[in-house]
Amino acid sequence: MLQLESLFARNPVSPALKCAVMAIGGAEDKVRGRQILTAFVQRSGGSDAVIGVIPSASREPDAMGRLYHDIFMEIGAKDVEILLVADRSDAESAEILAKMARCSGLFMSGGDQLRLSALLDETPLLEQLRTQVWQGQSVLAGTSAGAAVMGHVMIASGGSNEPPNRSLVDMATGLGIIPDVIVDQHFHNRNRLARLISAISAHPDKLGIGIDEDTCALFEPDGTVRVMGKGAVTIVDPRDVNYTNFSQVEVTSPLSIYNLRVHILSHADCYNLNTHQVQHQSSSLPSL
């Protein structure tokens, strides 16, 4: 783990990714255009892609694994492995680790992000997964719960219909793949901006990234985050925040937070994690 931790320290927001990471906001199109899932297979090698599906967030991992198996085969992957981690001992299985090692793309399904992190946290499988992604062997995608786990801390659950406050969100430990982001998903669809702001108030060293359904934040190795899909990706950047009452008020009291910077990004917009600049690059992605 020493090597991994040194990567955190060197470049906290964007570790030295050598493969793309695709954080999908859930409910991605699985039937018609399949734009995001197709882009994932293409980035993983297209007709040479070997995809590993990790359905552990789901309560029905077998069915979830088969669902994505069939989709990725129909899209044209060369092969699809279902990496069934039903308990933590599976995450040490030499057989499963060997299956994962041959994958050029890894896909984490939706479900419950606490279940996913409880099964994978501090296991050999997670260490190998991070190494494969960081070292350039495998593209990683995660949808819904599979996207929520990307950060070092993650939103485990939360509410809406309230102003930002400490009780509006429950935080937990994520998988630390892109350590210094907090990813939220089903974002505007479930009115989660106030809960992401609450999470960022608790972790002002992180960058908040809220991803709508059927929408993807594509983290490129160069630090660019590209937006692809039907909805928005919302960046909540607390770098300029100069006051919050976070540590002074009761957990249910509304928070004060001055000077949040918020970017609403849609298809083909890009955010650079290193320069914090935003730009529109319509030529960089296929049109919807």
Next chain:
Amino acid sequence: MLQLESLFARNPVSPALKCAVMAIGGAEDKVRGRQILTAFVQRSGGSDAVIGVIPSASREPDAMGRLYHDIFMEIGAKDVEILLVADRSDAESAEILAKMARCSGLFMSGGDQLRLSALLDETPLLEQLRTQVWQGQSVLAGTSAGAAVMGHVMIASGGSNEPPNRSLVDMATGLGIIPDVIVDQHFHNRNRLARLISAISAHPDKLGIGIDEDTCALFEPDGTVRVMGKGAVTIVDPRDVNYTNFSQVEVTSPLSIYNLRVHILSHADCYNLNTHQVQHQSSSLPSL
């Protein structure tokens, strides 16, 4: 009207108010502490206050008028007039205008902001109301629909559960009391941040002010906006926005907006409309 319009031009965000304007996010405490309503009576002169209630936004203006009549009398106002404007001809009535002229505080109830603006827009009553507030004769308060109408443009209706987009909000003409703000209410309670961002995208020369229930944005004559109450006041400031696709995309497509500045303010926070600075002044208001 010439004089009023010159006030708009001279200081667009904050006209030269000489009395406070209290924009209340709806559902203010009417039973127990009555903190906001009490502050309104106090600002209007306390035991010398003559309050005029304008219940025109309500479909049951008689009952609404009586409700607030009784509350303001119980709080200790000297007298309460119910200014019943049931159709536009009432807004020209010399009798009603004379009643209004003796009021040191004017209160617009909740209901439907379109009904309120349809009854009052471009009437002698509205002209006199603005003059009384701007010239220092009357404190003005409005709750819910009565707060929504404060700007020159207002949010007539809208949705949630979607990323910011042009179809998420319907705009209409407000009463132009504080011309260059767009006020939204029941704000976090009804998840309205995305609709306020949508409104501000259409009107980037305005300042968005989202007010939670039982919460007040108190506009002082010096340009300070003080926050009072149980929830938050959210400022959506588009001054730094350097890109939006607003004019290029279909009405239902998600918007791109780069570099919004958002302040979440709670009780005793202040925002200065002239300097755009935020600060906490716990000594400026009674504690909750």
